[in-house]
Amino acid sequence: MISDALRFKGLPAGTRMLFGGNLVELYEDGSAHLVDSGTLAGSTLRINEGLRNLVEKAGVPWQTAINACTLNPARLIGMERTKGSLQAGKDADIVVLRDDYSVETTFCRGRN
Secondary structure, three states, rough: OOOOOOOOOOOOOEEEEEOOOEEEEEEOOEEEOOOOOOEEEEEOOHHHHHHHHHHOOOOHHHHHHHHHHHHHHHHHHOOOOOOOOOOOOOOEEEEEEEEEEEEEEEEEEOOO
16 A cells, blocks of 8 residues: 655645645545646545555455555554554554544554
8 A cells, every 4th residue: 555645635625735846736526636737746545545445445355454554664664663553562653443434533652
C-alpha cells in the first residue's frame, strides 16, 4: 500500500494551494488538479481509504492489508522497532476505524 498523497488531502472541494510552484485545486470527487491545465496533480488517497480498497475491492485478506498499511511501511523506513504494530515497548500510535473504515479516533504515543 503506497500513499503519496498531497498534503491537502481531506480539505474541502474548491481549496486551492501552491504545490511545486503550481496552483492546484481540489475537485468535488476529492481529486487534485492543476488549475492551469486541469490535469491530475497527484494523489489524495488516505491510508484508511487505501485499506478499504485493498480489502473490499481487491479482496486482499485483512491481515495482509493491515500489514501493507502499517508494519510493512515501518519496516521499509527502518522504524519497525517503534512503529507499525501494537506491542509492548512500541510508541502506541493507534488509529481506531469504524466498520466503514472512517476514522473514529487516533492516539499518538498512547495519547488521544
